[in-house]
Amino acid sequence: MTMKNKVAVITGAGSGIGRSVSFKLAEQGMRVVVVDLDHKRGEETLAFVKEKGGEGIFIKADVSKNGDLEKYVSTVREKYGRIDVFVNNAAILNQPALLADHSEEMFDQIIAVNLKGAFLGLKHVLNVMEKQKSGVIINSASTGGIHSTPYLSVYAAAKHGIVGLTKTSAVEYGPLGIRINAICPGGVITNMTKHLDMSDSEQNGPLGRPANPEEIANVVSFLASDEASYMNGSIVTIDGGLTA
Incomplete structure (x- = not known):
C-alpha cells in the first residue's frame, strides 16, 4: 500500500522519535507537517526531509496551548485540505525524584504538555478526520503508561492518561x-533522555540496550499504513521485552 501524497502531522518533530518518524513517513511518500516549539530544530527536521526528496512544512506550536493547536490544524487544512495521519508525540520529561519531592509547578508543566497537549491534539484533529470519515492517529505513550516508573511518577501519570x-x-x-x-516505547536514546542513566541492563530489558529512535519510527510507519487496518485501540509496546 502506498502512502504517497497522504498528509501526516507529527508533533514534537524537532528531535528524537518525532524527527525519525518525520523521516520515515516522508520516505513512504507522505507530505509531513513538522510541529515543534523549537523553531530551529523544527526547521532542521524539515530541511532534512526536503534533502531526501520529501515534501512538507514546519509549524511552530506549543501543544499545551489551545490557540496554537487550532492554528496548526487550520494551517494544515488550508495547505493540504486534510489530515490522514496524526502522530501525537510531543512530550517533556522531568528530573527523576521521589513523588513527594516533585513540585506543584513541575506537575502542572508535565501534565500540561504530556496529557493536556495530547488531549487537545486529539480534539482538534478528530474534528477534521470525522468530516473526512477516515484517518489514523498514533499517540505516544510509554512503558511508563502501563507499569510503574519509579522516580518519574508524574510523567507516568500523564502517560497512563494517554493510554486511557x-x-x-x-x-x-x-x-x-x-x-x-x-505506542509504548521503553528507553530510547534521544535529547530528552540524555540526562538519564541508560546503561542499567535491568531497565533496558532482555535485549540489554535502549532503542534508537528509528526503531520506534518503523513501528509508527506500520501503524500508519493500511497493513495495520484492523488495529484499533491497541497499546503497542516497543521495549525490547522490558514489560514482558
Missing part, C-alpha cells in the same frame, strides 16, 4: 472510520 484517552477514543471513533492506537 487512546482506548476510549478508539471505541468512540472506530465506527467513523478512524483508527487510534498508542
Whole structure:
C-alpha cells in the first residue's frame, strides 16, 4: 500500500522519535507537517526531509496551548485540505525524584504538555478526520503508561492518561472510520533522555540496550499504513521485552 501524497502531522518533530518518524513517513511518500516549539530544530527536521526528496512544512506550536493547536490544524487544512495521519508525540520529561519531592509547578508543566497537549491534539484533529470519515492517529505513550516508573511518577501519570484517552477514543471513533492506537516505547536514546542513566541492563530489558529512535519510527510507519487496518485501540509496546 502506498502512502504517497497522504498528509501526516507529527508533533514534537524537532528531535528524537518525532524527527525519525518525520523521516520515515516522508520516505513512504507522505507530505509531513513538522510541529515543534523549537523553531530551529523544527526547521532542521524539515530541511532534512526536503534533502531526501520529501515534501512538507514546519509549524511552530506549543501543544499545551489551545490557540496554537487550532492554528496548526487550520494551517494544515488550508495547505493540504486534510489530515490522514496524526502522530501525537510531543512530550517533556522531568528530573527523576521521589513523588513527594516533585513540585506543584513541575506537575502542572508535565501534565500540561504530556496529557493536556495530547488531549487537545486529539480534539482538534478528530474534528477534521470525522468530516473526512477516515484517518489514523498514533499517540505516544510509554512503558511508563502501563507499569510503574519509579522516580518519574508524574510523567507516568500523564502517560497512563494517554493510554486511557487512546482506548476510549478508539471505541468512540472506530465506527467513523478512524483508527487510534498508542505506542509504548521503553528507553530510547534521544535529547530528552540524555540526562538519564541508560546503561542499567535491568531497565533496558532482555535485549540489554535502549532503542534508537528509528526503531520506534518503523513501528509508527506500520501503524500508519493500511497493513495495520484492523488495529484499533491497541497499546503497542516497543521495549525490547522490558514489560514482558
